[in-house]
Amino acid sequence: MSSYFHERDLGHPYYVANADTSNIGANGGIYNWAGRGYPDVSANGANYRMFTNLTDYHYYGTSLAAPLWASVATLINEDRALAGKGLIGFVNPTLYENAWAMKDIMNGSNPNCGSSGFAAVEGWDPVTGLGTPDCPKLLRLFMGLP
Incomplete structure (x- = not known):
């Protein structure tokens, strides 16, 4: 991974626990709350x-x-190639800057390992990341890029 993306990801507010760690699992959960969150996306x-x-x-x-x-x-x-454009490459920076192109999942949870897990909430969460693919919006986003 290039240092550009590594530094950029670690500095993104959605990747790091907030000040009171309320964005981590129940009672601390099973989660590396001192580091990067996961997942970025889901399906x-x-x-x-x-x-x-x-x-x-x-x-x-x-x-x-x-x-x-x-x-x-x-x-x-494939659509980008047909239009004479290059591959989309590492998509995380583009997705985080354009979360509108994802279907945000705002209900459900992932209980496991003796924990109540995480709850899906508006915006990024440790259950569904930014959300699931909204294919027409993602296509519009990536076709609009050079």
Whole structure:
């Protein structure tokens, strides 16, 4: 990772615990509140259907959400290539500067590991990051960049 992005990310107000650490898990939770927050983005990783040997399975988890994000980035890169533009590259700075291009998730939580976890709230949160992809808005954002 380049030092430019590392320094920029660490200085972003959404990455660091606030002064009274009220943006961390219950009773301190299981969270590195002295460092960078996670995740940056999210996607629905629930109830994905897959057929194997003619059997309908339903899967859950982050291993489903990550490829969804990769697919969104690939589709945007394809449209940019058709327009003679380069790849979108490291998207975090652009997403944090343009959170309007994301679908903010404001309800739900992630209880686990003996903790009540984190609550999804307006804006960045440790459950959903900036939110889920709003594909038309993301495409408009990235097509508008050089």
